Amino acid sequence: MIQIKLKNVSLNFPIYSEVTRSFKKTLVKKIIGGNITQLKEHYHVEALSKINLQLKHGDRLGISGPNGSGKTTLLRVLSGILHPSDGEVKINGVLVPFIDLHYGLNIEASGLENIKMRCILLGMNFKDLDEIIEKIIDFSELGKYIYMPVKTYSSGMIMRLVFSILSMIKSDIIIMDEWLSVGDSDFLIKANKRLNKMIDDSSILVIASHSNELLDNICNKRIELVEGKIR
Amino acid sequence: MIRVLSEIKDGFNDYLTSFKNPLVWSYLAYMDISMRYKRSSLGPWWVTISIVLIVLVLSTIWPQLLSEDFDFFVPYFAIGYVLWFWFSNSITESTTAMIEFEGLFKQSNIPLSAYLLRVTLRNFIIFLHNAVLIIVIVVLFSKNINESFIFLSLPAIFLIFISLNSISIVLAIFSLRFRDLTNIIATLMQLLFFVTPIIWHPSILEGGRKGFLVDYNIFYYWIDIIRQPLLGLDVHVNSLAIVFLSTVLFLIISCLFIGRFKKKIIFWM
Ligand SMILES: Nc1ncnc2c1ncn2[C@@H]1O[C@H](COP(=O)(O)OP(=O)(O)OP(=O)(O)O)[C@@H](O)[C@H]1O
Ligand SMILES: [Mg+2]
Numbered sequence: 001m002i003q004i005k006l007k008n009v010s011l012n013f014p015i016y017s018e019v020t021r022s023f024k025k026t027l028v029k030k031i032i033g034g035n036i037t038q039l040k041e042h043y044h045v046e047a048l049s050k051i052n053l054q055l056k057h058g059d060r061l062g063i064s065g066p067n068g069s070g071k072t073t074l075l076r077v078l079s080g081i082l083h084p085s086d087g088e089v090k091i092n093g094v095l096v097p098f099i100d101l102h103y104g105l106n107i108e109a110s111g112l113e114n115i116k117m118r119c120i121l122l123g124m125n126f127k128d129l130d131e132i133i134e135k136i137i138d139f140s141e142l143g144k145y146i147y148m149p150v151k152t153y154s155s156g157m158i159m160r161l162v163f164s165i166l167s168m169i170k171s172d173i174i175i176m177d178e179w180l181s182v183g184d185s186d187f188l189i190k191a192n193k194r195l196n197k198m199i200d201d202s203s204i205l206v207i208a209s210h211s212n213e214l215l216d217n218i219c220n221k222r223i224e225l226v227e228g229k230i231r
Numbered sequence: 232m233i234r235v236l237s238e239i240k241d242g243f244n245d246y247l248t249s250f251k252n253p254l255v256w257s258y259l260a261y262m263d264i265s266m267r268y269k270r271s272s273l274g275p276w277w278v279t280i281s282i283v284l285i286v287l288v289l290s291t292i293w294p295q296l297l298s299e300d301f302d303f304f305v306p307y308f309a310i311g312y313v314l315w316f317w318f319s320n321s322i323t324e325s326t327t328a329m330i331e332f333e334g335l336f337k338q339s340n341i342p343l344s345a346y347l348l349r350v351t352l353r354n355f356i357i358f359l360h361n362a363v364l365i366i367v368i369v370v371l372f373s374k375n376i377n378e379s380f381i382f383l384s385l386p387a388i389f390l391i392f393i394s395l396n397s398i399s400i401v402l403a404i405f406s407l408r409f410r411d412l413t414n415i416i417a418t419l420m421q422l423l424f425f426v427t428p429i430i431w432h433p434s435i436l437e438g439g440r441k442g443f444l445v446d447y448n449i450f451y452y453w454i455d456i457i458r459q460p461l462l463g464l465d466v467h468v469n470s471l472a473i474v475f476l477s478t479v480l481f482l483i484i485s486c487l488f489i490g491r492f493k494k495k496i497i498f499w500m
Contacts, residue, residue, distance in 0.1 A: 014498050080340040083494035097338075104338035108266055120258045121339055 002093035002172045002203040004078060006053040009087035011073060011228075012044040047073040048084070049228040055204050055221075062215030063208040065225035071208035074225065075099055075175050078206060093172030093203060096122075098180060101162040107151040111142055111161050114150055118165050132168055139194075140164035141187065156183055167194050172203040179207070179214055235487060242486030245493065248342040256345045260352035275360045282313060282361055286368075293430065303462075306372040310365050310458045311429035317358035318395065318450060319420045324350050325399030326406040326413040333500050343493045344396070344485075347403055351396040369461050380460035383471055387456040390478040394453075397478075397485035404492045407499045427451055449477055 047070045055061055063071050076082040077089060079097035104121075105114055115136050119129050137146050140160045150158065159182045182191045199205050199218065209215055215222060224231045249256060268274035286309045294304040328350045329336065336346070369376065406412035427450045436444065445451050456470045 016499070081337060082497060100338060104335035106262075106266065108269075109262065113262065113266075117259065117262055120254055121335075121341060123252060123255075125254060 002057055003090070004053065004055040004092075004173065004204060004206075005088070005090040006051050006077070007088040007090075009048060009051040009053075009077060009084045009089060010046070011048040011070075011077060011082060012046050012085045015043040015045060047228050048077065051087070051228075051230060053223075053230075055206070057203045059221055060199070060205040060219045061207070061221045061223065062219030063206065063223055063225060064210065064212060064215060065208075069225040070228040071225055072099065072177055073228075075177055075206065075208055079175050091173070094170070095173040095175065096166055096169050096171040098166060098174065098176040100177075101166070101180075102155075102158055105150055105158065105162070108149055110149055111140070111146040111153070112137070114161065115146075115165055118162075122169055136164045136168050139168070139190075159183065160187060163191060167191075167198055170201075171198075174199060174202045174205045174207075176205070176207045178209050179211070238490030239483060239486045240490065241493070242344075242489030245342040245489045246344045246486070249345040249348055255341055256348040257352060259349045260356065263349065263353045264356055275357050278316075278357055279361045279364055282316060283364060286312060286364070289430070297431065297435075299432070302372060306368045306462060307432065307458065308430060309368045310461055311454050313358070313361045313365055314454050314457060315424060315427070315429050315450070316361060317354060318391075318453065319424065320357070321351055321354035321395045322398060322402065323417055323420055324354065325403045326416050328399070328403045329407045329496065329500070336497065336500070343489050343496075344400060347396055347399045350403075351392060351399055354395075355392060365461065373461060373463055375463045377460035377463050377465060379466055380457075383466050384457045384460050387453070387471065387474050390474050391453050394449075394474075394478045394481045397481035400485040401488050404488050404496060407496055423448075423450060427454070429454065449473075452477075 051074065053061075063074065065071050073082065075097065076099060077084055078091065079095060079099065080089075080091065081097070081099075083089075104118070106117065109117070112133075115133060116129060119132065119136075124132070140146070140163075142157060142160060145153065145157065150161070153161070159180075163180060163182045180191065180195060181188060205218070207215070207219065264275060268277070271277060273280070286305070289308060290301070290305045293299070293308070294301045297304070325347060328346060332346050402412065402416060406416070426444050427448055428445060433445050433451075452470045452473045456466050456474055459466045459470075
């Protein structure tokens with residue numbers, strides 16, 4: 001059964017000052033003694049605090065909240081990328097996160113090679129890859145650029161590339177940080193159509209956005225985060 | 232104690248997930264090599280060529296200096312050096328691995344061990360290229376290969392792979408937290424090259440101080456168990472036992488490290 005369940009989830013970002021970062025200094029501190037506890041004390045940013053959440057088939061959850069309220073952090077926890085400091089996370093279903101799309105690209109490799117790597121990272125085998133790769137290349141409309149290293153791409157072209165890959169994955173759960181606006185006007189229409197279709201086909205959608213209008217339009221559940229808590 | 236056991240179990244499950252989908256890390260390892268040598272015509276063979284040069288040069292000078300037998304020294308050194316090159320690069324690269332993969336790590340939820348298997352495998356692939364040199368040398372110099380190569384050395388290569396991977400996991404985690412470790416390990420590996428019997432034979436140490444350099448040096452056993460049969464000699468009795476037991480130990484320690492730090496390391500990046 002496809003579902004998401006968060007129970008009392010809290011997440012603290014430890015802040016390591018550059019002082020504690022270096023091995024040498026740690027060694028020195030040990031030898032000198034004293035004052036250690038004071039230096040060793042970490043600061044924490046409490047990004048999420050006691051979040052409870054339960055989502056099932058058909059849920060479209062919209063998350064709103066001011067800057068730094070923990071929206072992206074919550075989405076990363078839902079995607080299994082960040083692990084909570086406390087509490088339980090249970091996620092069943094194939095999940096595609098649309099967060100920080102450009103992360104994890106190899107800019108020395110060509111677009112085509114990046115497509116292959118990303119698809120295999122997403123769990124495909126060579127057979128799946130053969131079936132899907134032409135579709136991805138066609139959709140991206142990158143033409144000959146697909147054989148060029150990604151470092152020669154403009155930021156819009158990078159977005160096209162990653163979006164074309166991710167939007168081809170059949171997923172039960174879609175996690176999205178802000179509605180994606182990819183590419184120029186023509187591509188944007190095409191991408192929006194694709195995104196809407198993906199969302200229709202998906203079982204659960206979680207989207208964070210600053211636009212209440214957007215969230216009202218596509219979501220049937222809403223939460224607001226303030227300082228890491230659900231309000 | 233219970234906590235330690237459950238961490239080891241977490242780490243073990245992390246490995247299991249990696250081995251359920253080996254395509255992920257093997258494909259990435261292959262891509263790493265093809266990216267690295269994209270614009271060079273000889274690709275990874277350049278490494279082999281540079282090793283051949285070093286072996287050639289040293290083989291003409293060294294036997295005279297040490298008054299060693301040329302026919303013995305050349306294969307002895309070539310095999311040891313190719314193996315050392317593998318171990319040393321594999322370990323050194325692991326200390327920068329997690330920094331190298333930071334972008335991917337923040338995007339993807341593949342198991343932690345998969346990242347280091349990628350590093351260990353790509354170094355193993357390069358070793359396989361260099362192993363051609365070993366084959367050539369053995370054909371030219373060795374009168375007979377000891378049959379223990381099949382049932383000792385080949386399994387040992389697999390065990391060494393697992394050991395290297397386990398050591399890499401521990402070092403990768405440590406060096407993410409303590410950035411100076413990268414330099415410390417690089418220096419240490421250079422030092423260990425001279426300390427390990429590669430350009431010299433342990434027989435010259437016969438007597439008191441042999442222990443430290445040879446008996447407690449895991450690299451010595453890794454090299455010995457492959458080099459001896461190729462030279463037509465017997466493997467020292469306890470080499471296999473030590474290689475096997477240390478692999479188990481390294482594996483358990485690496486499971487513990489994965490279990491304990493897997494969820495924390497993203498905060499260290
Ligand atoms: N890598 C990090 N290290 C330390 N603190 C972090 C890190 N990432 C986020 N934070 C902190 O966690 C809190 C929540 O951040 P988050 O990115 O989730 O906010 P957000 O709601 O997505 O904000 P925005 O609307 O600006 O996208 C903030 O206080 C931020 O400073
Ligand atoms: Mg955000």
